[in-house]
Amino acid sequence: MLRLGVLLLVLANAGYWAWSQGLLAAYGLAPAVQTEPQRLATQIRPEAIRLLTPEEARKIESGPSRVASAPEASEAAAPECLQAGIFNEEQTATLRSALDATLPPGTWQLESSVEPARWIVYMGKYSNEEALAKKRGELRQLGVAFRPVTNPALAPGLALASFPAQADAEKELARIATKGVRTARVTQERAEVRGQILKLAAVDAALRTQLDAVKPQLGGKPLQPCP
Numbered sequence: 001m002l003r004l005g006v007l008l009l010v011l012a013n014a015g016y017w018a019w020s021q022g023l024l025a026a027y028g029l030a031p032a033v034q035t036e037p038q039r040l041a042t043q044i045r046p047e048a049i050r051l052l053t054p055e056e057a058r059k060i061e062s063g064p065s066r067v068a069s070a071p072e073a074s075e076a077a078a079p080e081c082l083q084a085g086i087f088n089e090e091q092t093a094t095l096r097s098a099l100d101a102t103l104p105p106g107t108w109q110l111e112s113s114v115e116p117a118r119w120i121v122y123m124g125k126y127s128n129e130e131a132l133a134k135k136r137g138e139l140r141q142l143g144v145a146f147r148p149v150t151n152p153a154l155a156p157g158l159a160l161a162s163f164p165a166q167a168d169a170e171k172e173l174a175r176i177a178t179k180g181v182r183t184a185r186v187t188q189e190r191a192e193v194r195g196q197i198l199k200l201a202a203v204d205a206a207l208r209t210q211l212d213a214v215k216p217q218l219g220g221k222p223l224q225p226c227p
Helices: 002-020 037-042 054-077 089-102 129-142 166-177 205-218
Strands: 080-087 109-115 118-124 157-163 185-190 193-203
Touching (some): 080 089, 118 166, 193 205
Antiparallel strands (some): 080 193, 109 193, 118 157
């Protein structure tokens, strides 16, 4: 019995040695391959691989941010269309003289324009700020929107709605009355204005600097992006 055990142990050792050496691969018995020579064959110049220093790593990390900022800088430098106005006849004459003397020809133009009248649903004029604040509180409770008036002759007062036509303002007054607003009325906040608008189709950095010389002739009217 002992001899049989020894014989089986010898056969088992011999079989394991043959399996580990791949001698039984033809029979589908072989250990898993622990190396990948096919990957080594596809490597390109593996000897060129090296570790980066902390300083080199920081430079690489900061590189994309600089590249990404390039389009932003280009976009910021792109020309834009600006306009200002409306100017009456006297203001237009003064402005035209300043533009002729300051800006290159073809960089600006004056265009006829009409600013329509503005009719508002109006509440006021109130005797003091305390009365105005009280009315604001009442309107908030009723769920009615409002804004300060822009016409100094109507201040202190509130505009509950604005329209280019009086008839539209009258319709809105009737609607607001159903919410409990009783003392509002329709009035004209601004009359129709006809005049000229200054338009600069392509303002770049150089032209923007030159515009500083004509700002006094704009009469406080800001240059704004073209609609």
